[in-house]
Amino acid sequence: MKPExxxxxxxxxxxxxxxxxxxxxxxCPGCSHGVVHRIIAELLDEMGLEDRAVGVAPVGCxxxxxxxxxxxxxxxxxxxxxxxxTALSRLSPENLVFTYQGDGDLxxxxxxxxxxxxxxxxxxxxxxxxxxxxxxxxxxxxxxTLIGQRTATTPYGRRVDLNGHPLNITNLLAQLPGTCYVTRxxxxxxxxxxxxxxxxxxxxxxxxxxxxxxxxxxxxxCNSGWKMTPAQANEWMATHMTEHYPLGDLKNE
Amino acid sequence: xxxxxxxxxxxxxxHAAIRYxxxxxxxxxxxxxxxxxxxxxxxxxxETTGMTVxxxxxxxxxxxxxxxxxxxGKAVMTSSSSPGVSLKQEGISYIAASSLPALILNVMRGxxxxxxxxxxxxxxFQAVKGGGHGDYHMIVLAPSTVxxxxxxxxxxxxxxxxxxxxxxILADGIVGQMMExxxxxxxxxxxxxxxxxxxxxxxxxxxxxxAHRNVVTSLELDPAKMELNNERFQxxxxxxxxxxVRFAEHYTEDAExxxxxFGSVARICLKAxxxxxxxxxxxxxxxxxTLWPFPKAEIDRLSKQVKGIxxxxxxxxxxxxxxxLASQCRVPVAHFGRMGGIVPNPGEVLTALFNHFPEAKQ
Amino acid sequence: xxxIKGAVTVxxxxxxxxxxxxxACPTDTLSLQPLEVNDRGYHFAYMSNPDACIGCxxxxxxxxxxxxxxxxxKLD
Numbered sequence: 119m120k121p122e123x124x125x126x127x128x129x130x131x132x133x134x135x136x137x138x139x140x141x142x143x144x145x146c147p148g149c150s151h152g153v154v155h156r157i158i159a160e161l162l163d164e165m166g167l168e169d170r171a172v173g174v175a176p177v178g179c180x181x182x183x184x185x186x187x188x189x190x191x192x193x194x195x196x197x198x199x200x201x202x203x204t205a206l207s208r209l210s211p212e213n214l215v216f217t218y219q220g221d222g223d224l225x226x227x228x229x230x231x232x233x234x235x236x237x238x239x240x241x242x243x244x245x246x247x248x249x250x251x252x253x254x255x256x257x258x259x260x261x262x263t264l265i266g267q268r269t270a271t272t273p274y275g276r277r278v279d280l281n282g283h284p285l286n287i288t289n290l291l292a293q294l295p296g297t298c299y300v301t302r303x304x305x306x307x308x309x310x311x312x313x314x315x316x317x318x319x320x321x322x323x324x325x326x327x328x329x330x331x332x333x334x335x336x337x338x339x340c341n342s343g344w345k346m347t348p349a350q351a352n353e354w355m356a357t358h359m360t361e362h363y364p365l366g367d368l369k370n371e
Numbered sequence: 372x373x374x375x376x377x378x379x380x381x382x383x384x385x386h387a388a389i390r391y392x393x394x395x396x397x398x399x400x401x402x403x404x405x406x407x408x409x410x411x412x413x414x415x416x417x418e419t420t421g422m423t424v425x426x427x428x429x430x431x432x433x434x435x436x437x438x439x440x441x442x443x444g445k446a447v448m449t450s451s452s453s454p455g456v457s458l459k460q461e462g463i464s465y466i467a468a469s470s471l472p473a474l475i476l477n478v479m480r481g482x483x484x485x486x487x488x489x490x491x492x493x494x495x496f497q498a499v500k501g502g503g504h505g506d507y508h509m510i511v512l513a514p515s516t517v518x519x520x521x522x523x524x525x526x527x528x529x530x531x532x533x534x535x536x537x538x539x540i541l542a543d544g545i546v547g548q549m550m551e552x553x554x555x556x557x558x559x560x561x562x563x564x565x566x567x568x569x570x571x572x573x574x575x576x577x578x579x580x581x582a583h584r585n586v587v588t589s590l591e592l593d594p595a596k597m598e599l600n601n602e603r604f605q606x607x608x609x610x611x612x613x614x615x616v617r618f619a620e621h622y623t624e625d626a627e628x629x630x631x632x633f634g635s636v637a638r639i640c641l642k643a644x645x646x647x648x649x650x651x652x653x654x655x656x657x658x659x660x661t662l663w664p665f666p667k668a669e670i671d672r673l674s675k676q677v678k679g680i681x682x683x684x685x686x687x688x689x690x691x692x693x694x695x696l697a698s699q700c701r702v703p704v705a706h707f708g709r710m711g712g713i714v715p716n717p718g719e720v721l722t723a724l725f726n727h728f729p730e731a732k733q
Numbered sequence: 734x735x736x737i738k739g740a741v742t743v744x745x746x747x748x749x750x751x752x753x754x755x756x757a758c759p760t761d762t763l764s765l766q767p768l769e770v771n772d773r774g775y776h777f778a779y780m781s782n783p784d785a786c787i788g789c790x791x792x793x794x795x796x797x798x799x800x801x802x803x804x805x806x807k808l809d
Contacts, residue, residue: 119738119806119808120783121740121780121783124738124740124788124804124805124806125740125742125804126804129804129805129806130802130803130804131788131790131803131804131805132790132793132794132801132802132803133802134799134800134802135799138799142747142798143797143798145797146749147749147750147751147775147797148749148751148752148753148797149797150797151797152796152797152798152799153794153795153796153797156797156799159799168578169577169578169579169580170577170578170579171577171578172443172575172576172577174439175588182590184584184586184588188584189577189578189584190575190576190577190578190584190585190586191575191584191585191586191587191588192438192439192442192575192586192587192588193469193586193587193588193589193590194435194438194439195435195438195461195465198431198432198435198462201427201431201432201433201435201436201439202435202436202438202439202442203439204425204436204439205395205397205423205425205435205436205437205438205439205440205443205447206439206440206442206443206575208395208423208440209395209423209439209440209443209445209447210443210576210577212577213576213577230428230429230431230432231428231431231432231435234427234428234432305795306795307757307791308757308789308790308791308794308795311794311795312794347752348751348752348753349752349753349756352753352756
């Protein structure tokens with residue numbers, strides 16, 4: 119059978135999700151953000167949440183997330199997404215409120231807002247993209263940058279004596295009584311993408327069921343910032359990142 | 372139903388918020404305004420009107436909760452005092468830049484830095500000249516009585532929604548802490564979700580069948596579009612300046628000298644003016660109620676009538692700059708201020724007037 | 734035994750040529766265009782070995798730009 123015979127709407131098993139807008143993303147080729155955006159768009163459609171979802175966009179590479187997923191959005195100041203989401207959720211409890219944040223937004227400038235929203239058990243889902251670097255500003259050190267990792271501000275590699283330790287904030291969040299589900303996933307292979315999708319689905323379900331705060335960390339890549347090809351970045355992530363940020367559920371209540 | 376009560380200005384803010392149908396309050400304790408949050412927690416409005424009240428982890432979080440709440444079209448507010456309001460400036464700039472309605476209360480204390488917990492008016496510049504980054508204005512209301520504290524909650528929300536712009540109630544520690552008779556307004560119900568969606572078609576309420584998504588953002592990387600955004604803000608500010616200037620006058624009809632003072636200080640000045648009048652000195656008082664928009668035209672008019680103007684402020688001389696601009700330096704404009712939490716008495720004000728304008732005594 | 738045959742389409746203008754689909758494909762169906770580029774200058778992905786496709790969706794799942802559609806038929 120020739121491809122032209124197979125390519126028929128009746129045989130389609132995978133299509134671009136309806137809730138992704140038509141615009142091309144500004145992300146670099148191979149960026150993990152695009153995969154996570156696609157998963158979210160798929161889930162919002164499959165779960166029938168299109169009319170009730172409000173996303174909170176961060177400051178960082180994902181600042182324009184609102185241009186790509188076709189639901190209501192609020193763009194927060196740097197690090198304040200959990201505070202913004204707190205009000206969105208408390209004032210519109212019927213809605214699904216989720217934040218989408220990078221490591222700088224969530225684990226550096228917004229640490230207080232992250233921890234306190236999670237500790238209050240706000241009924242929100244936090245999607246946390248950890249690529250161990252500041253992508254948007256040109257590849258500087260993030261709170262999650264690994265020891266020895268080179269960035270624009272750690273040109274000779276991160277040193278504990280100069281820069282402190284990588285912050286494993288997801289482990290911290292798992293210890294808070296306000297969180298109901300804390301998991302660490304990746305999107306570098308097809309099976310990983312399937313698992314990550316299930317995790318985000320669970321986080322959305324928890325938020326709708328008012329079970330408290332769910333945190334889904336996606337251990338990601340920034341091939342531009344890491345100065346690798348996308349495939350090399352995936353490999354480096356799987357080898358080095360998961361050592362410090364091991365994949366799997368940290369909490370599931 | 373209307374109700375007459377004796378209470379602190381801060382308590383009046385809390386009662387008024389519930390009665391004016393406020394949907395959410397987000398705050399962080401700081402003296403001298405903690406009674407706002409305390410009173411709301413004690414009144415438990417979530418049991419009656421459904422209003423949300425939340426003690427945030429910081430002033431920064433509180434203002435960003437206000438940003439989030441305002442983004443849904445709800446009537447939301449926060450309160451703080453000077454150091455806390457400094458922390459809120461980033462959030463206020465975002466609220467203004469996203470064209471969101473919100474109400475912010477600053478019960479000013481002496482600064483700079485941690486300063487003192489005693490009254491001050493040293494945040495005038497911060498309030499009327501921006502405070503945060505970028506070209507924006509808040510509508511700034513300056514209450515001088517506990518009654519105005521209550522009334523300005525309603526007025527503040529009305530103006531905030533009319534212009535989709537943040538409104539600041541710039542009070543001081545005196546108005547926040549003193550007890551006075553206040554007539555609390557009859558309760559007006561919180562708006563229904565349907566009313567909110569009609570009034571705020573821009574709000575991030577969830578699409579609920581809407582054909583397009585709503586995005587609340589202050590970001591626009593295209594400079595041409597960002598300039599258009601700024602031009603839109605400036606049109607709003609021009610409309611506010613044209614329609615919303617508020618002030619009160621006492622004894623200005625035949626005044627030869629004018630005192631300009633706002634907030635609680637205006638009441639001290641009024642007492643001084645009454646003493647001066649007893650001595651045959653024709654002094655009048657102009658009390659700006661809106662500090663932005665500033666009553667420029669009225670000061671311009673009065674500057675053609677009087678021989679000198681004295682601004683009295685709890686600071687080193689801030690509003691005086693706007694008074695000088697508005698009067699176009701037609702007459703001498705002098706300043707008398709106390710700082711660091713000291714409040715002058717009427718005698719000091721009178722002495723200052725005569726020191727600056729000795730000819731007034733004859 | 735039933736045999737599965739697949740095929741994919743790549744929205745070539747949306748593709749950024751990141752190569753992740755090529756790496757993810759278990760049957761070496763996909764390649765990046767060696768010479769041709771799209772309007773944005775990217776060497777976009779295409780089925781260089783269409784006969785190998787089993788329609789497993791691995792390529793579409795790892796695609797950051799949601800530019801791959803997958804089709805599958807069962808042959809008896």
